[in-house]
Amino acid sequence: MVIREAKTSDKLHILHFCQNTFSWGDYIKDVWDNWLKEGNLLVIEKNIPIGVCHGVFSQNQLWIEGIRINPDFRRQDLASNLIKHLESLAIQKKIQTSLMLIDTENSPSLLMAQNLNYKLYQTWNFYSLLPQKNNSHDISFGNVIQDSRFSHFVKSWRWLPLNEDSLHSLDSKNHIIYSRKNQNPSIAILEDSEHFEKTLIVTLFSGSKINTMNIISFLQNFGFEKKYTRIQILTKEILPEFKNLEHKISFHLMQKLLS
Ligand SMILES: CC(C)(COP(=O)(O)OP(=O)(O)OC[C@H]1O[C@@H](n2cnc3c(N)ncnc32)[C@H](O)[C@@H]1OP(=O)(O)O)[C@@H](O)C(=O)NCCC(=O)NCCS
Structure with a gap:
């Protein structure tokens, strides 16, 4: 071999x-x-x-x-x-770190990862959202991420570290949005897929239901106006019911510390 x-x-x-x-x-x-x-x-x-x-x-x-x-x-x-x-x-x-994403139902792959000493690090949910016109625009642009809970963001289905450099770069490109209708803001990071046409990939950190609904509504209209054919949302939280928002699959992010 x-x-x-x-x-x-x-x-x-x-x-x-x-x-x-x-x-x-x-x-x-x-x-x-x-x-x-x-x-x-x-x-x-x-x-x-x-x-x-x-x-x-x-x-x-x-x-x-x-x-x-x-x-x-x-x-x-x-x-x-x-x-x-x-x-x-x-x-x-x-x-020092190795990461891979495995469908929570893919037992062979999860067993293989465990066999190689990968540990369950985080679980993420994948939702699809259909672009649609609406009148909601009540969100802000800017970096309000200060919390170490926000370890990664998704770029072309790769979970990349959120650190000072990546935050600065995302912020300067206006890729971070947030809704702060109460003291628990929801935040989203927007990226175009590098491999699939007209696909918007969103990492969503949900602070509260009202803010998350507001962001989803914004994304739906943004997707419509920018002519995206699909919006893919990755989040660690369970999202509220929303028209044309569909939970597709959940993934375990498996991590190994290399030495
Ligand atoms: C998952 C996959 C990549 C594993 O490839 P593989 O070459 O057969 O895996 P390995 O031989 O290296 O397996 C190593 C260990 O993983 C575990 N494992 C792998 N496949 C398994 C299965 N079908 N059932 C149970 N355990 C399994 C076992 O512990 C195995 O060791 P063992 O054979 O000594 O018991 C392969 O099944 C595959 O291509 N699946 C479809 C694609 C896929 O799911 N890719 C991963 C996406 S994250």
Whole structure:
């Protein structure tokens, strides 16, 4: 078995077994070209590629995504070896944390993560919201995040650290909004998907129901005006009932401290 950087010609082999990975299909076909360009897209091969996994290194964090093993070659430690390979690259870069996102119902993957000493760090809920015209605009722009509870924000389905640098950059691009109708503001971070057209990805920190409803209403109208086709909301909280807001799936963020 060889682990190596992916190349263009691997795509067909990988997509061959990444079509019906989940009940809804798979997204590897949509991100392959981008991930190949980004680098650290690894394949494991036995004559032909039979497994894949992508690593994203940011300041002090390894993000692992897109782990797929050909069904004919599972339970042979292939996924574990791909992950360990990325971890060893992270350790060389003196990165101390590794993170991955796993559907709360994906037992094989959760067991694999536990087997590799990943611990449950946080649980997040994914909601979809349909853009729709309305008259609610009562929100403010600016950074009101001071709390260490807000550890990460989501950019293209990657949970990236919220620190002074990222907050400053998000704030300067007007990507942070909040609603403060009482002393418990709700805050949202808005990002365009880098991999999917016209998709708005929102990290939502809910302080109180009234503020969260206000933000959702704003997002719905914002989505309509900016011609987004879909709005994806990631939040640690359970959101209130709202027209055209649908809970899709929940994820565990699994974390490992590398040494
Ligand atoms: C999840 C997945 C990547 C695991 O790949 P794999 O190469 O079979 O995993 P490994 O052989 O490295 O498994 C290591 C350990 O994880 C656990 N594990 C993995 N698959 C398991 C399963 N189906 N049932 C129970 N435990 C499982 C076991 O503890 C296993 O060790 P063991 O075989 O000695 O008991 C693979 O099943 C897959 O591609 N699934 C579809 C895509 C997916 O869910 N990706 C992850 C998204 S986060």
